[in-house]
Amino acid sequence: MALWREARPGAVARFEEPDYAALLDSVRGIRWPARSAVRGGIPGAHTSKMRGSSAEFTEYRPYRQGDDLRRIDWKLFARSNRAYIRLSNDRAILPTTIVLDASASMAFPVGSLGKWTLAAQASIGLAAVARNSADPVGFVVAKEGDLIQLPPRTRQSVINEMVRAIQDTRPSGNPPMTPAFDAAARMSGRIVIVSDFLDEGDDLLAAASRAVVSGKEVHALHVIAPEEIDPPRETLLVSDPEQPEIRRPLNGDARDAYLAAFSAWRDHTAHEWSEAGVAYSVAIVGDEAPDHLVRRLTSPRGIAATA
Amino acid sequence: MTFLAPGFFFASLAVAAGIVALHFIVTRQPRAGILPTARFVPDMPATATSKATRPSDLLLMLLRVLLVLAAGAGLAKPIFKPSRGAEARVILADISRSVLDSGGVADSVRALYRNHDVLIAFDSSARVVSGDSAQHLRRTNVRGNISAALIAALRAGSDLRERADSVELVIVSPFAGDEIDAATDSIRSLWPGRARLVFVSSTAPSPSSVPLEIRAASGDPLGVAVAQARGNANVRGLIVRSATGVEASSEPVIEWPISDRPRGAVAKPVRDTIGGVTANGALVVAPFERRWSYPADSIRGADVIARWIDGEAAAVEFANGETCNRSVAIPVTAAGDLVIRKDFVQLVAALAGDCVGALALRPADEGQVAKLAGNGGLAPREAFPPRGDVTSTIAPWLIGLAIALAIAELFVRRRRSAEAVSIVSRRSGSEKRAA
Numbered sequence: 001m002a003l004w005r006e007a008r009p010g011a012v013a014r015f016e017e018p019d020y021a022a023l024l025d026s027v028r029g030i031r032w033p034a035r036s037a038v039r040g041g042i043p044g045a046h047t048s049k050m051r052g053s054s055a056e057f058t059e060y061r062p063y064r065q066g067d068d069l070r071r072i073d074w075k076l077f078a079r080s081n082r083a084y085i086r087l088s089n090d091r092a093i094l095p096t097t098i099v100l101d102a103s104a105s106m107a108f109p110v111g112s113l114g115k116w117t118l119a120a121q122a123s124i125g126l127a128a129v130a131r132n133s134a135d136p137v138g139f140v141v142a143k144e145g146d147l148i149q150l151p152p153r154t155r156q157s158v159i160n161e162m163v164r165a166i167q168d169t170r171p172s173g174n175p176p177m178t179p180a181f182d183a184a185a186r187m188s189g190r191i192v193i194v195s196d197f198l199d200e201g202d203d204l205l206a207a208a209s210r211a212v213v214s215g216k217e218v219h220a221l222h223v224i225a226p227e228e229i230d231p232p233r234e235t236l237l238v239s240d241p242e243q244p245e246i247r248r249p250l251n252g253d254a255r256d257a258y259l260a261a262f263s264a265w266r267d268h269t270a271h272e273w274s275e276a277g278v279a280y281s282v283a284i285v286g287d288e289a290p291d292h293l294v295r296r297l298t299s300p301r302g303i304a305a306t307a
Numbered sequence: 308m309t310f311l312a313p314g315f316f317f318a319s320l321a322v323a324a325g326i327v328a329l330h331f332i333v334t335r336q337p338r339a340g341i342l343p344t345a346r347f348v349p350d351m352p353a354t355a356t357s358k359a360t361r362p363s364d365l366l367l368m369l370l371r372v373l374l375v376l377a378a379g380a381g382l383a384k385p386i387f388k389p390s391r392g393a394e395a396r397v398i399l400a401d402i403s404r405s406v407l408d409s410g411g412v413a414d415s416v417r418a419l420y421r422n423h424d425v426l427i428a429f430d431s432s433a434r435v436v437s438g439d440s441a442q443h444l445r446r447t448n449v450r451g452n453i454s455a456a457l458i459a460a461l462r463a464g465s466d467l468r469e470r471a472d473s474v475e476l477v478i479v480s481p482f483a484g485d486e487i488d489a490a491t492d493s494i495r496s497l498w499p500g501r502a503r504l505v506f507v508s509s510t511a512p513s514p515s516s517v518p519l520e521i522r523a524a525s526g527d528p529l530g531v532a533v534a535q536a537r538g539n540a541n542v543r544g545l546i547v548r549s550a551t552g553v554e555a556s557s558e559p560v561i562e563w564p565i566s567d568r569p570r571g572a573v574a575k576p577v578r579d580t581i582g583g584v585t586a587n588g589a590l591v592v593a594p595f596e597r598r599w600s601y602p603a604d605s606i607r608g609a610d611v612i613a614r615w616i617d618g619e620a621a622a623v624e625f626a627n628g629e630t631c632n633r634s635v636a637i638p639v640t641a642a643g644d645l646v647i648r649k650d651f652v653q654l655v656a657a658l659a660g661d662c663v664g665a666l667a668l669r670p671a672d673e674g675q676v677a678k679l680a681g682n683g684g685l686a687p688r689e690a691f692p693p694r695g696d697v698t699s700t701i702a703p704w705l706i707g708l709a710i711a712l713a714i715a716e717l718f719v720r721r722r723r724s725a726e727a728v729s730i731v732s733r734r735s736g737s738e739k740r741a742a
Contacts, residue, residue: 105343
């Protein structure tokens with residue numbers, strides 16, 4: 001199986017670049033409402049926590065001292081002889097930043113780089129959806145050595161910049177995700193982590209929890225290769241690309257133990273991230289088309305969906 | 308090519324087979340691959356044991372097999388031109404009086420004899436003769452003695468020890484009863500293997516159906532006893548009541564004179580009376596007047612077949628070719644009932660039995676012959692004590708121990724060297740720190 005050939009040091013994996021244009025076409029029209037009301041600010045597509053005087057009427061409230069007299073509904077005052085303030089829901093933008101894991105474990109399987117490809121497609125697709133909602137879109141790539149940061153912008157070219165950043169990146173090493181997440185959390189109200197969550201300690205989960213507590217919307221997309229869920233049955237000496245010192249024989253007995261341990265870890269990870277208030281999703285390479293994955297991730301699941 | 312100690316070579320073959328088998332069981336690292344989730348694989352030694360369809364490391368296996376085979380062959384002491392055959396025989400050829408025809412013995416010996424064999428001719432004594440003289444074997448009139456021949460065979464076995472791996476004992480004999488004595492079984496048990504018995508014709512006469520007869524005057528009282536004794540088994544011969552005119556006969560002739568001097572006897576100076584006489588289990592208690600006695604000189608070579616109860620000879624037997632002549636000095640009186648007494652009839656039957664020499668020449672008991680044949684395989688050469696210096700069997704083990712110690716010395720020396728390097732490095736480090 002070509003997927004299992006050992007990666008030579010310095011070798012550049014050859015794989016076909018995904019067709020981002022087709023993906024962008026297929027996600028056009030998808031909306032990605034915030035899971036909860038966002039803090040006000042710049043008018044946008046998401047329900048804001050601010051109550052203002054926009055055209056979208058919500059309710060009347062009796063006038064209180066200090067209210068702006070211009071907000072009194074004079075027609076109602078004429079009919080009821082009582083002063084009411086007309087309230088309406090404000091709409092706001094939700095700056096969204098995609099945090100992409102570019103560690104060596106994402107370059108798997110070795111031949112097709114399926115995990116990296118799916119992660120890149122999901123990142124571009126989600127960014128495009130957010131951009132279509134007029135949300136500023138940012139991008140942070142946690143790569144070996146430094147971070148690639150694209151601050152949230154609403155301009156049209158931000159997607160192209162993301163594509164170029166992905167094309168210039170080859171997953172390698174074992175870069176920490178927490179600094180990338182912190183950078184994204186400082187810039188955005190919605191952070192999407194696209195990673196396989198291997199070798200990520202509790203720091204990333206703690207940072208995500210803090211972000212959730214502070215009112216930010218955090219999404220976690222766990223990318224898994226099918227070869228990780230069901231490795232080949234032949235005896236192999238498998239090594240961890242992020243920790244080369246880990247070289248272990250994967251034979252019949254070890255395979256059973258591996259399947260149990262990996263399954264338990266996935267369940268534990270899903271439980272921990274969900275408990276922290278993160279919208280946790282799993283994406284298995286080859287299970288669904290990228291645009292379907294984007295639709296699943298952006299489907300309304302929070303408060304805003306019912307608002 | 309052969310080996311002096313083939314066990315070592317066979318052992319090396321077994322070890323080499325084990326080495327080949329081990330090369331089919333390979334312990335190696337399996338094919339490598341990348342798996343980001345490798346951390347979830349149980350931490351085990353990164354090797355796997357599997358059975359290969361073809362041996363691994365052919366060159367190494369060949370070297371190991373050759374090493375073991377060379378060591379085994381060396382310890383087995385190979386000999387390219389062995390001076391020793393696989394098998395040799397010790398042939399005991401009977402030339403005693405028991406043998407009817409020495410030509411039959413010679414023919415049997417010629418058919419059996421091969422190079423490296425030892426031919427021993429025996430009668431009452433045994434001597435080694437050359438194989439070429441087998442056709443010159445001649446019968447003697449001496450009683451045969453298989454015990455003496457077996458002792459000579461044991462000595463010959465030690466001589467053959469250096470010439471053959473196995474030694475076979477062959478006895479060419481009629482196996483007459485008088486050739487086997489009380490010591491034969493014990494001596495035979497000293498031979499460590501079975502024996503091949505080759506039977507040749509015996510001189511033992513065939514039993515005669517002629518009844519016991521008496522040549523005497525009418526009214527001879529002995530005739531009454533003879534008539535009654537005819538009913539007993541193995542009673543045959545001719546009783547002659549006179550000392551003269553004895554004819555040659557194929558049957559035992561019993562000279563039992565009425566009043567003449569029996570053959571070989573002399574008149575006693577003073578007649579005396581004795582109370583009884585016994586012969587071959589028959590005992591007659593009655594007063595007998597003794598007129599004759601057998602002096603030792605006159606009965607040399609004869610067998611006493613009846614004795615007075617004081618031990619003196621009452622009847623003797625002289626060998627006469629295949630038959631015998633007996634001389635009886637027992638008076639038979641007409642008065643009284645002596646001749647019709649049962650014990651006297653038994654005495655007459657005992658005196659009229661087969662000749663002593665004929666009894667001896669009869670074939671030995673089947674059980675005795677079977678003991679001579681024995682059982683098991685051929686006698687191995689190691690079972691015979693060497694006649695020369697004894698070579699210790701511990702020598703190859705000492706060689707093996709020396710090789711093992713040499714290998715151990717290599718490991719110990721390496722370990723000492725490593726320790727020395729470690730000490731030197733530690734010392735230099737401490738000196739640097741002190742400086």
